[in-house]
Amino acid sequence: MRPISYSRVADVGTAIGTVSADPESAFLAGGTTQVDLMRIYVEQPRRLVDINDLPLTRVEELPDGGLRLGGLARMSDVAEEPAVVRRYPMVAEALLMGASPQLRNMATVAGNLMQRVRCSYFRDVAAGCNKRAPGTGCSALDGINRGHAVLGTSECCIATHPSDVAVALVALDAVVQTEGPAGRRSIPIDDFFLLPGQTPEREHPLTHGELVTGIDLPPLPVAATSRYVKIRDRESYEFALAAVAVAMSVAGGRITEIRLALGGVATKPWRARAAERVLDGAPADTDSFTRAAEAELASAVPHGMNAFKIELTRRTMVRALAEMAQREGTA
Amino acid sequence: MKSYQAIRTAPAPDSAVVRGPGEVAVRLRVNGETRTMSVEPRVSLLDALRDRLELTGTKKGCNQGACGACTVWVDRRRVLACLTLAISCENREVATIEGLAEGDTLHPMQQAFLDADAFQCGYCTPGQLMSAVALLAEGHAGDDAEIREWMSGNICRCAAYPHIRAAIRRVRDEQGGSGAAD
Amino acid sequence: MSPAIGGTLNRVDGRFKVRGESRYSAEVPVTNLAHAVIVNAKIASGRITAIDTSEAERAEGVLAVLTHRNLGRVATVPRLLPSLAGLAAPGQTFFPMQDDTIHYGGQPVAVVVADTIERADHAGTLIRIEYETTPATTLLDQARDRAYVPERIFGGLLPGHASRGDVTKALAEAEVCVDATYRFAPNHHNPIEPSASTAVWEDVDRLTVYDSTQGPNAVQFTLAELLGLPPISIRVVSHAVGGSFGSKAMVWHHPAVAALAARHVGRPVRLVLSREQMFTSCGHREEQEQQITLGARADGRITALRHHKLSLTSPFDDWAEPSLQSPSVAYTSPNYEGVYHLVRGNTITPTFTRAPGEATGMFALECAMDELAERIGIDPLELRLRNYSATDPESGKPWSSSGLTECYQRAAELFGWHDRDPRPRSRQDGQWLIGTGMASALYPVTQPVNPQRARARLYNDGTAVVEAGVSEFGTGVFTAMTQVAADALGIPVERVRFVGGSSDLPNVTAAVGSAGTSAVGSAVHLAASQLRDELIRRAVADDHSPLRDADPANVEVRDGKMVLRDRPDVGETYADLMHRTFAPDVEVLGTWNPPPQDAGYGVHTFGAQMAEVAVDADLGVVRVRRMVGVFAPGRVLNRKTAHSQLMGGMLWGLGQALLEATRMDPRLGRWANASLGDYLVPVNADAPDVVVDTVEVHDEVVNPLGMKGVGEIGVVGAAAAIANAVYHATGRRQYELPITLEKLL
Ligand SMILES: Cc1cc2nc3c(=O)[nH]c(=O)nc-3n(C[C@H](O)[C@H](O)[C@H](O)COP(=O)(O)OP(=O)(O)OC[C@H]3O[C@@H](n4cnc5c(N)ncnc54)[C@H](O)[C@@H]3O)c2cc1C
Ligand code: SF4
Ligand code: FES
Ligand code: FES
Numbered sequence A: 001m002r003p004i005s006y007s008r009v010a011d012v013g014t015a016i017g018t019v020s021a022d023p024e025s026a027f028l029a030g031g032t033t034q035v036d037l038m039r040i041y042v043e044q045p046r047r048l049v050d051i052n053d054l055p056l057t058r059v060e061e062l063p064d065g066g067l068r069l070g071g072l073a074r075m076s077d078v079a080e081e082p083a084v085v086r087r088y089p090m091v092a093e094a095l096l097m098g099a100s101p102q103l104r105n106m107a108t109v110a111g112n113l114m115q116r117v118r119c120s121y122f123r124d125v126a127a128g129c130n131k132r133a134p135g136t137g138c139s140a141l142d143g144i145n146r147g148h149a150v151l152g153t154s155e156c157c158i159a160t161h162p163s164d165v166a167v168a169l170v171a172l173d174a175v176v177q178t179e180g181p182a183g184r185r186s187i188p189i190d191d192f193f194l195l196p197g198q199t200p201e202r203e204h205p206l207t208h209g210e211l212v213t214g215i216d217l218p219p220l221p222v223a224a225t226s227r228y229v230k231i232r233d234r235e236s237y238e239f240a241l242a243a244v245a246v247a248m249s250v251a252g253g254r255i256t257e258i259r260l261a262l263g264g265v266a267t268k269p270w271r272a273r274a275a276e277r278v279l280d281g282a283p284a285d286t287d288s289f290t291r292a293a294e295a296e297l298a299s300a301v302p303h304g305m306n307a308f309k310i311e312l313t314r315r316t317m318v319r320a321l322a323e324m325a326q327r328e329g330t331a
Numbered sequence B: 001m002k003s004y005q006a007i008r009t010a011p012a013p014d015s016a017v018v019r020g021p022g023e024v025a026v027r028l029r030v031n032g033e034t035r036t037m038s039v040e041p042r043v044s045l046l047d048a049l050r051d052r053l054e055l056t057g058t059k060k061g062c063n064q065g066a067c068g069a070c071t072v073w074v075d076r077r078r079v080l081a082c083l084t085l086a087i088s089c090e091n092r093e094v095a096t097i098e099g100l101a102e103g104d105t106l107h108p109m110q111q112a113f114l115d116a117d118a119f120q121c122g123y124c125t126p127g128q129l130m131s132a133v134a135l136l137a138e139g140h141a142g143d144d145a146e147i148r149e150w151m152s153g154n155i156c157r158c159a160a161y162p163h164i165r166a167a168i169r170r171v172r173d174e175q176g177g178s179g180a181a182d
Numbered sequence C: 001m002s003p004a005i006g007g008t009l010n011r012v013d014g015r016f017k018v019r020g021e022s023r024y025s026a027e028v029p030v031t032n033l034a035h036a037v038i039v040n041a042k043i044a045s046g047r048i049t050a051i052d053t054s055e056a057e058r059a060e061g062v063l064a065v066l067t068h069r070n071l072g073r074v075a076t077v078p079r080l081l082p083s084l085a086g087l088a089a090p091g092q093t094f095f096p097m098q099d100d101t102i103h104y105g106g107q108p109v110a111v112v113v114a115d116t117i118e119r120a121d122h123a124g125t126l127i128r129i130e131y132e133t134t135p136a137t138t139l140l141d142q143a144r145d146r147a148y149v150p151e152r153i154f155g156g157l158l159p160g161h162a163s164r165g166d167v168t169k170a171l172a173e174a175e176v177c178v179d180a181t182y183r184f185a186p187n188h189h190n191p192i193e194p195s196a197s198t199a200v201w202e203d204v205d206r207l208t209v210y211d212s213t214q215g216p217n218a219v220q221f222t223l224a225e226l227l228g229l230p231p232i233s234i235r236v237v238s239h240a241v242g243g244s245f246g247s248k249a250m251v252w253h254h255p256a257v258a259a260l261a262a263r264h265v266g267r268p269v270r271l272v273l274s275r276e277q278m279f280t281s282c283g284h285r286e287e288q289e290q291q292i293t294l295g296a297r298a299d300g301r302i303t304a305l306r307h308h309k310l311s312l313t314s315p316f317d318d319w320a321e322p323s324l325q326s327p328s329v330a331y332t333s334p335n336y337e338g339v340y341h342l343v344r345g346n347t348i349t350p351t352f353t354r355a356p357g358e359a360t361g362m363f364a365l366e367c368a369m370d371e372l373a374e375r376i377g378i379d380p381l382e383l384r385l386r387n388y389s390a391t392d393p394e395s396g397k398p399w400s401s402s403g404l405t406e407c408y409q410r411a412a413e414l415f416g417w418h419d420r421d422p423r424p425r426s427r428q429d430g431q432w433l434i435g436t437g438m439a440s441a442l443y444p445v446t447q448p449v450n451p452q453r454a455r456a457r458l459y460n461d462g463t464a465v466v467e468a469g470v471s472e473f474g475t476g477v478f479t480a481m482t483q484v485a486a487d488a489l490g491i492p493v494e495r496v497r498f499v500g501g502s503s504d505l506p507n508v509t510a511a512v513g514s515a516g517t518s519a520v521g522s523a524v525h526l527a528a529s530q531l532r533d534e535l536i537r538r539a540v541a542d543d544h545s546p547l548r549d550a551d552p553a554n555v556e557v558r559d560g561k562m563v564l565r566d567r568p569d570v571g572e573t574y575a576d577l578m579h580r581t582f583a584p585d586v587e588v589l590g591t592w593n594p595p596p597q598d599a600g601y602g603v604h605t606f607g608a609q610m611a612e613v614a615v616d617a618d619l620g621v622v623r624v625r626r627m628v629g630v631f632a633p634g635r636v637l638n639r640k641t642a643h644s645q646l647m648g649g650m651l652w653g654l655g656q657a658l659l660e661a662t663r664m665d666p667r668l669g670r671w672a673n674a675s676l677g678d679y680l681v682p683v684n685a686d687a688p689d690v691v692v693d694t695v696e697v698h699d700e701v702v703n704p705l706g707m708k709g710v711g712e713i714g715v716v717g718a719a720a721a722i723a724n725a726v727y728h729a730t731g732r733r734q735y736e737l738p739i740t741l742e743k744l745l
Helices: A012-021 A034-039 A075-080 A082-087 A089-096 A101-106 A109-114 A165-171 A273-279 A286-297 A308-330 B045-052 B108-116 B125-138 B144-150 B161-175 C014-018 C054-058 C117-124 C167-173 C216-227 C254-265 C325-330 C358-376 C380-386 C404-415 C477-489 C516-541 C574-580 C639-658 C718-730
Strands: A005-008 A025-028 A047-050 A059-061 A067-070 A175-180 A183-188 A211-217 A226-231 A242-251 A254-263 B024-030 B033-039 B071-074 B077-080 B093-095 C034-040 C046-052 C062-067 C108-114 C128-133 C161-164 C176-184 C196-203 C206-211 C234-237 C269-272 C288-296 C302-313 C335-344 C427-429 C432-444 C452-459 C464-467 C496-499 C555-558 C561-564 C571-573 C585-592 C604-616 C622-632 C690-694
Touching (some): A012 A175, A025 A034, A059 A082, A067 A082, A075 A089, A082 A089, A089 A165, A101 B077, A109 A211, A165 A226, A165 A242, A165 A254, A242 A308, A254 A273, A273 A286, A286 A308, B024 B045, B033 B045, B045 B071, B045 C117, B071 B125, B108 B125, B108 B161, B108 C014, B125 B144, B125 B161, B144 B161, B161 C639, C034 C254, C054 C062, C054 C117, C062 C117, C108 C117, C108 C254, C167 C288, C167 C302, C167 C335, C196 C254, C206 C216, C216 C254, C254 C269, C288 C358, C302 C325, C302 C358, C325 C335, C325 C432, C358 C380, C358 C432, C358 C639, C452 C477, C452 C516, C452 C574, C464 C477, C464 C516, C516 C555, C516 C561, C516 C574, C516 C585, C561 C574, C571 C574, C622 C639, C622 C718, C639 C690, C639 C718
Parallel strands (some): A025 A047, B024 B093, C034 C269, C206 C234, C622 C690
Antiparallel strands (some): A059 A067, A175 A211, B024 B033, B071 B077, B071 B093, C034 C108, C062 C108, C161 C335, C196 C206, C196 C269, C288 C302, C452 C464, C452 C585, C604 C622
C-alpha cells in the first residue's frame, strides 16, 4: 500500500466536504474492499476518510411503510434485523450468503453496493484491464473467465458484479439515498449500477465525495414471500456462480406478482424484466418458468469458459421459481 | 470468565484531524491494556499486533480477507485484522487470542480444541478459537449445519473441521443451549 | 502404568498453540529487524533489458534493493535430491537473480529491504523493469509434440519407464479392456502459514535462520552449499511450522535470499512470502494427464496394466511426481508397462504435494477399476478382492505387512457398502442424486537413506529430555516422540520433554514421504531404550543397588523404577541410583540404521476409501455426505493425532476431487487465481463428518516400532472414491479433476 493519511469524521457534512475537496481521497467504511484493493495497488488514494462514526448505522421504518437501511449498517446487523427477516427475507438471505461472518461484521451495506469486481485481471496491476486502466484492453475476454458475466457484457469488460445483496435490492426496486456536494439525491437502484459499455471504469452515477446515506426498501407485501438462491462451487465463503432473487405471489395457480433478479452472471445486479413479463399472470408451472428463463437468457453471450453459466442460470431460475411457487402454493 | 463482554465505544475525539502519511502515535486498547505505538496510518491492525506489539498469536494467512487466520474481536465482534487499519481501532476494544485464557486456566474452548484435537499445525487455530467463542456468543451454534456455515470464514488447510465442530459442540453443551450465555 | 504408545495423549505443543504462544518462523523476536520483500517477474520467458531501482532506493526506510546486478552469486546450486535423502535438497537446480534471464512467471527478480514491511512492499512497486519477452510454454496442450521420456525422474531416484511381462500381447489377448485418460489440474499446497525465513548473522561466518521447513538439516546443508560456507557456520531453527503438505519439504530460494539480504544490509532480515508468492515459490503438483489401459479376463482378473503419464516440468529438472509407483503394485498384473513423458515448460520445478504421485496415479487406476467392475458386472469391492496380490507383484516378494483385505472388510462394514444397488442413478433424495463409491489406497513406505539419530538424557530427578532435529508442522511428531521415549524409558509422559526443530540437534531426515515419524521414532526408541539399558547396567553393577548382580534381562522399568520382572518389590528408581552415584544426568545418542531398500520384502501402506455423494440433479453441484477410510498404517503411536492426519488427508482428497485447480493464463504465463479467494480449498461447510479407522498389522521389517506412516495415505484414493460415487449417482464418468459443476450440467 502506498503511504496514506487518515482522518476520522463524525458528521456527514464533514465527510462529504473532506472527500469532495480532495480528488485523491476516499471514504473508508468497513474497509473490506478499500483496504484490500489498496494493498494490491489497484486503488491508490492518498487519503482515507473514516466514516464509521457517522450516525448512519440504523435500520429505520419509513413513513410509507418501507424500511431504510443506513448506509453504514453492517451486513450482519441488517441480516438479523427482525423487520428485514420478516418483510424482506431475500435481503437477509442474500446478506447471509455473502462473504463470511467476520467480513459481514465489518462490511457495510453501502460499501457492499460500492465493492469492485473480483475479476482476477482487475486485481492484477500487471495485466491489461479496461476497468482499472482504461484503454489497456480486457484480459478476461480470452482469458480465465469462468466466473465472468454472460449478461450485460461489452467488448470492453465482462466482469461480474460481485454483490449478493444488490441482487435482492434490484428485485425490490430499492432506492439509494445519497448526499453530496450538490445536495441529496434519490437514485433508483437499477440506475445506480451502470453497464460497462465503452466506459467500464464508471460503475456508479455518483460524483466524487457523494455519500450513500441509506438504502430504502419500498413497502412491498410480495417481498415477504421471497428468497435468494446462490449457486457456488464451495458450500460457503465464495462469490456466486449464479444467483436468483425472487419474490412471488400466486393465486389460483397463476402468478399474480413477480420480481426477479440475477446475480453472479451479469455485469450489474440484473433485473430479469424479460422473464418477469413472461411470468406475470402466467400459470405457476415449470413450462412458464422455463420460458421465462429462456426469454431472459436470449441475450446472453458466452465467453469461453463461462458458457456453462447460461444453462446453469436457466436451471437455477427454474429451480428458484419452482420452489417459490411450491412454497406459495402450500402456504 | 472474561472475554466477549460488552464494551461501550467512546466517540472519536479527533474528528477531521488529518494524520499521516508519516508515522503517528496510535493508541490501542488490546486485551484490556492500553498500548501506544508509532505507525503509519496504512499499517493494518494485523501488522500492528504482530510486528509492533509482538502479539503474534494472531496469524497472517492471506492478508486479503480470504482465510480468517487473522480473526480478532473489535468491540466484541469477530473481524479480520488484515483488512482493518490499526489507526481506525483507536477508542475501540481489541481482543486477541492472547487474552482468551484466564492466566494459566485455558478458556473452555481452548481446552475443548486441545482435547478434540481440533488442529494440527495450529496456524489457523487462534483465528478458529476467536471465531468459535464468538460463534457461541452470537448464538450460531444451534446445530451442526449452523456451526459449519458460521465457522466457514476460517480455513483450516489441515482440515481439522470435524474436530473443530466437536469442540464447539462440547462447549455449547457444557454451557447449555446455543451458547449465548458466555 | 499403561503404555503411552497407542494412546490418545493431547498434543504436547497444543497448549502453546491454543494460547497463540507458539512462535512460527516469522514470529521469532529479533532486535534491529529489517523486512525483505521479493519482487517477481511478470513474464514467463525472456530477459530483463533494463531495471531502474533508483526510485525504490530513495523511498523512505529502504535499506537496499537487490537484483541480479548486486545480489551476489551463490557458490554452488546443489543437485536436486529429495530431502528424504538427508542431504542438501533444493527444490530446483536453478537459483534466481544470478543473471537477467527469466524462465518462469513469478521468478524472483529483485528483493527490497526496508525498516518496515509496509515500506519494503511499497518500494517494490517503484522498481521499473523492462523485459524482452520470448514465447513461453505453460500448458501441456502447447507442447505435447515435444514430450520426451526421461531416463530418470525425481532427482534421479526413479526410472522414467518400467515394465514386466509383455503388456502389448496381454492387452491384445484380454477379454475385457478399459482404456481411459485422466486429466489433472495443477494443485498448490497452500498451507495457511506462508513460508518465512528470518536470517540473523551473528558474525561473518555464523548465521542463524529461522525457517518454516519440514527439515532443518536439509535447509542447513542447502544453505551451506549456496552460500559457500561450512555447515558449522549455519544453524537452522524451526520452532513451529504452520503446515506444509510438501511446500516446505524442499529448500527453495527464500532462506538463501534472506541470508544474502541480511548480509548485505548488516541487519537481521525477515522475508515472508505473500499468499500470491506461495503459488510461484515452492513448487506445486504439476498439470498432468494419465492414460490407463487395463486388460482383464472375463472374471475380472487383471492381465495387463499400461500406465502412461504426461506432465509439465521446468527447464531445469526432470521432475514428475511419481504417479506410477503404487498403481504398478496395487493388483496382481503379470504384464505391466509404466512410462513417464515430460514436457519442458516455463515453470518453477514442480514438487512434492501431499501424497505425491499416488494422489493422481491411484485416482486414475481406481477410476479405471470402477469402470472395469461395471463392464464385468461385479461389485467394485469384489473386483479388488479378486485382484488382491498377497505378494509384491513387481518383485514377487512378500509384503512386509498388508492388511488390505481387512481394510476393505472393515470399511464396508462401517460404510454399509453391501446394501448398495450397483445401478447408476438408483438412489434419489429430493433434488439430490445419491451415489457411493470406493477405492483402494496404497502408499509406498519410503525409508531414509542415512542413519537417523536422537539423543536421550535422563536427569537425576527422573525426568528426561529427548532431542532430534525434526520439525513439527502438524503431524504430531513431538507428541508421538514423547510417548515413544516415555515407554522406552518406563516413565510417564509428563516427565519427558521432546525438543526438536533445530539443525543443532541430532540429525534426522526431513519429515517427508510419511517417513518422518517412523524415522525419528526409530531413533528416539533406540536412544531411549539404550539409555534405559545403560541405567539398568549401572544398577546391576552397583554394590549398593537392590538390583546388584541381577540379570539385566530380568529387569524392567515401571514408573521410573527399575524392578525385577518377577519380584516387582525389589528395585530402585532411576533417581535413587543417580543420586547415590553422583550422576547429574546420563545421556545416550541412539542411531537407527534404516534397512537396505531391498530387504526381501515389498513395503507399502494400504487402505480402503468409501464416499457417499449427493449431486444436484439439475445444477450439478456435488456435496460429499460422508467418507469412511480404513487404513493399515502399522503401529499407531497416538490414535488421536494419527486419526486427525488421516482425516485431514481424506478431506484433502475431497478438495482435490471437487475444488482445487490452479489456472494458468498462457498469454501471461502466470497463474490467474493465485489467492485463497480464487484457489478454492474446502471450508468447514464442505467437510462432512469423516469416519476413520485403522486395522492393526504387525510389521517387523520396516523399523523397530513397525510404523508405516499416516501423513499421506489418507489422501490416496479419496478423490477416486468420490469420482466413482459421482458416477454412481449420475451415470457420468469423470475424467478430469476437479469435478466442477459444469461437468455435470
Ligand atoms: C474474501 C471476501 C469475500 C467476499 N464475499 C462476498 C460475497 O460472497 N458476496 C458479497 O456480496 N460480497 C462479498 N464480499 C465483498 C464485501 O461484501 C464487500 O467488500 C463489502 O460489502 C464492502 O463494504 P465495506 O463497508 O467494507 O466497504 P469499504 O471497503 O470500506 O468501501 C468500499 C468502497 O465503497 C466506498 N464507500 C464505502 N462506504 C460508502 C458510502 N457510504 N458512500 C459512498 N461510498 C462508500 C469506499 O470509498 C470504497 O471505494 C467479499 C469480500 C471479501 C474480501
Ligand atoms: S473483465 Fe473487466 S475487470 Fe476484468 S479484465 Fe476485462 S475489463 Fe478488466
Ligand atoms: S490473513 Fe486476514 S483473512 Fe487471511
Ligand atoms: S491446524 Fe493447520 S491450518 Fe488449521
